[in-house]
Amino acid sequence: MRHQSLAAASNLAVVLALVLVMPVSLVGQTASPFRTAWGQPDLQGTFTNKTITPFERPTALAGKEFLTVEEAAELEQIRAAEDTARDSEVPADIVGNYNTHWFDRGTAVVGTRRTSIIIDPPDGRLPSLTPEAQAKAPSPEEVRRLEAARRGRGLIDTWEDLDLNDRCILWPTAGPPMLPTAYNNNYQILQTPDYVAIFIEMIHDVRIIPLDGRPHVAHGVRQWLGDARGHWEGDTLVVETTHFSDKTVIRAANNVKPTDALRVVERFRRVDADTIEYRFTIEDPKTWTHPWTGEVPWTRIADELYEYGCHEGNYSMATMLSGSRTSEAASK
Amino acid sequence: MSDRGFAAVAVIVLMVPMTVAGQVGGVAPDGWTVPLTADGQPDLQGVWDFRTITPMERPSELAEKEFLTDEEAAEVAQEILDRRDHDRPPREGSAGTYNQFWWDYGTRLTDDNRTSLIVEPRDGRIPPLTPDAQERAEARGASRRDHPADSWEDRSVAERCILGFNSGPPMRPSAYNNNVQVFQAPGYVVILNEMVHDARIVPLDGRPHLAPHVGQWHGDSRGYWDGDTLVVDTMNFTHKTSFRGSTENLHLVERFTRLDADTLLYEFTVDDPSTFTTPWTAVVPMAKNPVPMYEYACHEGNYGMEGILAGHRADELAAAVAKTGMKQVNARVYVRGGSDASSVSRGRE
Numbered sequence: 213m214r215h216q217s218l219a220a221a222s223n224l225a226v227v228l229a230l231v232l233v234m235p236v237s238l239v240g241q242t243a244s245p246f247r248t249a250w251g252q253p254d255l256q257g258t259f260t261n262k263t264i265t266p267f268e269r270p271t272a273l274a275g276k277e278f279l280t281v282e283e284a285a286e287l288e289q290i291r292a293a294e295d296t297a298r299d300s301e302v303p304a305d306i307v308g309n310y311n312t313h314w315f316d317r318g319t320a321v322v323g324t325r326r327t328s329i330i331i332d333p334p335d336g337r338l339p340s341l342t343p344e345a346q347a348k349a350p351s352p353e354e355v356r357r358l359e360a361a362r363r364g365r366g367l368i369d370t371w372e373d374l375d376l377n378d379r380c381i382l383w384p385t386a387g388p389p390m391l392p393t394a395y396n397n398n399y400q401i402l403q404t405p406d407y408v409a410i411f412i413e414m415i416h417d418v419r420i421i422p423l424d425g426r427p428h429v430a431h432g433v434r435q436w437l438g439d440a441r442g443h444w445e446g447d448t449l450v451v452e453t454t455h456f457s458d459k460t461v462i463r464a465a466n467n468v469k470p471t472d473a474l475r476v477v478e479r480f481r482r483v484d485a486d487t488i489e490y491r492f493t494i495e496d497p498k499t500w501t502h503p504w505t506g507e508v509p510w511t512r513i514a515d516e517l518y519e520y521g522c523h524e525g526n527y528s529m530a531t532m533l534s535g536s537r538t539s540e541a542a543s544k
Numbered sequence: 545m546s547d548r549g550f551a552a553v554a555v556i557v558l559m560v561p562m563t564v565a566g567q568v569g570g571v572a573p574d575g576w577t578v579p580l581t582a583d584g585q586p587d588l589q590g591v592w593d594f595r596t597i598t599p600m601e602r603p604s605e606l607a608e609k610e611f612l613t614d615e616e617a618a619e620v621a622q623e624i625l626d627r628r629d630h631d632r633p634p635r636e637g638s639a640g641t642y643n644q645f646w647w648d649y650g651t652r653l654t655d656d657n658r659t660s661l662i663v664e665p666r667d668g669r670i671p672p673l674t675p676d677a678q679e680r681a682e683a684r685g686a687s688r689r690d691h692p693a694d695s696w697e698d699r700s701v702a703e704r705c706i707l708g709f710n711s712g713p714p715m716r717p718s719a720y721n722n723n724v725q726v727f728q729a730p731g732y733v734v735i736l737n738e739m740v741h742d743a744r745i746v747p748l749d750g751r752p753h754l755a756p757h758v759g760q761w762h763g764d765s766r767g768y769w770d771g772d773t774l775v776v777d778t779m780n781f782t783h784k785t786s787f788r789g790s791t792e793n794l795h796l797v798e799r800f801t802r803l804d805a806d807t808l809l810y811e812f813t814v815d816d817p818s819t820f821t822t823p824w825t826a827v828v829p830m831a832k833n834p835v836p837m838y839e840y841a842c843h844e845g846n847y848g849m850e851g852i853l854a855g856h857r858a859d860e861l862a863a864a865v866a867k868t869g870m871k872q873v874n875a876r877v878y879v880r881g882g883s884d885a886s887s888v889s890r891g892r893e
Contacts, residue, residue, distance in 0.1 A: 249730060250582035256729065400745060402729035404589065405582055409727055409734050411745055418743035420725070420736060426836075435839035517745075519760035 246447075246482045248403055253447045255401045255408070255482055258517060259510040261390065261490065262318030262397040264291045267506075269328035269336030277336070279325040288320055316395040322509055323487075329391070332493075332505040339502040341468065349468055367536040371529055376461055378529070380522035382436050383414035388453050388476045389462070389492035389506060399510065400517050401480075401488075408442055408449060415522045421451055429455055436460055438476065449480040462494065471498040486512040578772050578802050581728050586772045588726045588733075588800055591837055592808050592830035594715060595650030595722040597624045600826065602660035602668030610668065612657040621653050648720040654829055661716070664813075664825040670788060677789055677819040684789075693856035696849055701784065703849065705842035707761055708739025713778055713796055714787065714812035717828060723837050724830070726800070726808075733767055733774060740842045746776055754780050759792055761785050774800040790816045806832040 248254045264287065269276075279287065295312045322329075328336035341349065350358070360366025361373050368374065376382040377393075384391040390399070390412070398413040410419040421442040429439045439455035453476045461469060474496040481489045488510040495503040579587040602609075612620060630647055634640030654661075660668030673681060691698050702709035710718035715737065727734040735744040746767040754764045764780035778796040787794065794816040801809045808830040815823040865872055 248582075402727070402732050402734060402745070404727050404729050406589075407727055409729070409736075409743070411734075411743060416742065418734070418736065418741070420727070429836075429838065433838060436841065437839060516747075518754075518758065519762060521761065 245485055248405075250405050252403065252405065252444060253449065253482060254403070255449060255480055255488060256403055258398065258400045258513050258515065259488060260318075260397050260399070260513050261385075261392045261508050261510045262316060263322050263329075263392055263508060264288065264318055264320065265322045265326060265329055265508070267329045267391065268338060269330070273327045274335070276327055277334070279321065279327060281325070284321045284325045291317075292319060314395060316397065317392070318397070322507075324507075326507070329506045329508050330504060331491075331507050333502060339500045339504055342497070342499060342501055345468060345471075345499040361536075364532075367539055368532055369536070371533065374529075374532070376459075377414075380415055382460065383412070383417070385414045386412045386417040386419070386437060387462075387492075388419070388438065388440070388451070388478055389494065390478070390490065391506075392508060396520060398513065398515075398517055408451075411517065413517050413520050416520050431455075434458065434472075438474075445479075447481055451478040451480070452476070453478070468499060470496045473498045480510075574804075576804050583730055585728060585769065586774070586802055587728065588774060588802055588808060589728055590808075591723055591725045591833040591835065592810075593723055593833040594710075594717050594810065594828050594830045595648065596652060596654050596661075596717045596828065597621060597628075597650055598653045598658060598661055598717075599624075600661050600716060601670060602662070606659045607667070609659055610666070612653070612659060614657065617653050617657045620659075621651070625651060646720065648722070649717060650722070656829075658827075661826040661828055662824060663827050665822065671820045671822045671824055673789065674817070674819060674821055677791075681789055693853050696853065699849065699852065701761075703852075705740055707785065708737055708742060708840075711737035711739040711742055712787065712812075713744070713762060713765070713776075714798060714814070714826075715810065715828070716826070721840060723833060725837055733776075735765075735776075736837070738837050738840050741840045753777075756780070759783065759785075763794070763796065770799075772801060776800070787814065789819050790814065791818045793818045803829075808832075 246254045248256070295315070299312045326336075330336045330338065333339055349355075357366060358373060361368045362375055362378070371379055377384070384393045385397055385399075390410075393414070396413040400411040402409045402411070406422065406424050408421045408423065410421070412418065417437065419437055419440055421440045423442045423444070425443070426441070428441060429435075433439065434455055434457040436457050436459075438453040438460070440451050440453040442449055442451045444450070454474065456470060456472075456474050458469060458472070460474075474494070476492060476494055478490065478492045483489050489507070490510050491505065491507045493503055493505045494500070581587045581589070606612075628647070628649070630642060630644040658668075662668045662670065665671055687698070693699065696704055700709075701707045708721070710716055710722055711724070715724060721738040723738040725736045727736070731747060731749050733746045733748065735746060737743075742762065744762055744765050746765045748767045748769070750768065751766065753766060754760075758764070758780055759782035760780055761782055761784070763778040763785070765776050765778045767774055767776045769775070776798040778798070779794075781790070781792050781794050783792040785792075785794075787796075794814065797813045797815070799809075799811040801811075803809050810828045810830050811825060812828075813823055813825040814820065861872060864870070
């Protein structure tokens with residue numbers, strides 16, 4: 213009898229030991245290189261999404277979804293040659309721009325060898341604008357004026373004519389969608405059980421994405437980066453962002469400002485130690501006739517990110533504006 | 545025997561993690577225990593509100609008095625709030641600024657009734673400046689007097705939307721948006737200030753500071769745990785970052801300690817031998833804020849900068865007209881050409 217109760221006690225001990233061991237073994241089971249200590253998929257680290265793959269498929273490649281290995285190598289050589297040429301042109305083009313040293317667009321196409329970042333529509337190009345968006349879009353003259361101003365070929369009336377990135381407000385790398393640009397295509401992802409933070413090198417922006425299922429902010433609240441909410445679907449982090457400011461611009465949809473119906477859904481999935489698959493879908497039925505989807509991989513980098521400064525060195529803004537005023541005075 | 549041995553092992557296994565957690569978490573006198581994150585660190589996460597009307601420096605009339613009684617505190621708080629009534633009409637000749645609606649510096653002194661946020665030196669005041677720092681301060685004063693707005697660069701980095709006026713580092717209570725959110729990821733702490741949506745990513749892995757020549761607006765922060773206290777050590781400030789006259793030699797140490805469910809104690813020590821004759825320390829209790837932070841925007845709405853610069857150009861023009869008796873159009877040539885954004889945007893003069 214005594215022995216039995218002792219045995220019962222030891223059974224209890226076994227149960228306790230199991231209870232104790234269980235969380236440990238759960239961690240043990242999931243402690244692959246891609247799991248956090250608390251069992252979520254681990255996306256953390258520093259990454260880049262630089263690539264020479266264009267956002268939209270060039271018209272010359274219409275109908276061609278993928279490059280062959282040889283074609284990809286050829287394109288990479290062409291881009292490298294262009295970079296070299298840019299440097300050799302600098303003395304002749306004294307009002308030219310940064311030389312190659314300043315650019316960091318990458319040297320390779322995406323691993324899939326797709327011909328564009330946009331993968332849907334299948335033609336790799338942005339869908340048509342709705343009649344409503346067409347009516348709202350700036351006139352062709354205004355688009356030409358803005359494009360000329362932004363490319364240094366025309367006069368700038370005010371800083372508000374210039375792109376948000378020239379004004380140090382928002383870069384395409386912050387998005388969302390988070391798209392590669394001319395340089396500093398670098399990110400750091402940090403996770404807690406309830407949040408994912410994505411630190412963006414360009415203008416040291418950070419996206420804080422709650423995972424706790426809270427609802428979106430009130431309808432009237434509009435933000436440059438929108439209002440992001442995340443959740444896990446298996447190993448994929450799904451981030452849904454709405455509530456964008458009506459001044460937000462999506463790269464390559466240049467002079468079209470999305471509406472309050474804009475909804476961006478991003479999917480982040482760790483596919484190996486060095487790669488996150490990043491896919492996004494844009495919906496704004498008031499602007500585009502169809503949703504559109506893009507894909508660009510994030511590749512691990514060894515470096516840490518340093519503080520990016522923008523506005524404080526922005527003498528170009530005054531120079532661009534005073535250059536325009538000088539040109540006006542000269543033409544009178 | 546073997547049965548008992550098994551039971552004993554189970555008990556020990558059970559106890560060990562709890563004891564470790566107890567040590568790391570610490571037990572407050574009232575029995576409240578610091579919560580821990582999934583990876584066992586004291587949990588400082590959440591949105592924290594650092595509003596208070598307690599002044600940074602002790603007012604001279606309270607020279608020897610470190611703490612107020614409750615009655616004195618109520619009186620002092622009321623005086624401060626009366627003095628800050630922003631709904632009064634602006635003074636003659638001024639267009640006025642924000643009214644009371646825009647201000648949010650809180651309504652209360654800190655709960656301990658301290659007469660200043662500075663606790664060291666014991667007089668509650670910023671220590672005397674070094675002779676070199678005095679010269680710099682005088683030069684800054686002269687520059688502000690003689691060239692208040694020749695260019696946007698004559699304005700403060702806060703007005704220029706480069707650094708928040710209260711987000712530091714170090715953070716200090718100020719006019720509004722006194723909120724910070726703390727996140728803890730494995731190996732890092734993220735300190736996100738409402739102003740101007742700046743985030744500091746603080747590594748905890750003991751890596752050294754950046755090379756001395758790398759200067760950053762927010763400096764270079766490295767963190768570690770001292771018991772339950774998160775210590776953040778920051779160096780590598782730019783020569784343009786200045787806290788109360790500090791230089792790029794500023795060495796800042798911040799300490800974050802969870803006191804109870806609703807309080808995060810924030811202490812910072814400022815050490816810059818090029819500026820202050822001794823280091824000094826301030827303490828700011830932060831209160832848990834149940835409200836989420838929203839995106840703060842600054843530069844894109846900054847028509848105030850254009851207004852400030854254009855206003856000064858108009859003043860200069862009026863002075864030139866008065867001095868020369870010329871018509872405005874001719875007097876313009878006497879006025880500084882200027883390369884600021886206000887003077888070069890078309891149709892905005």
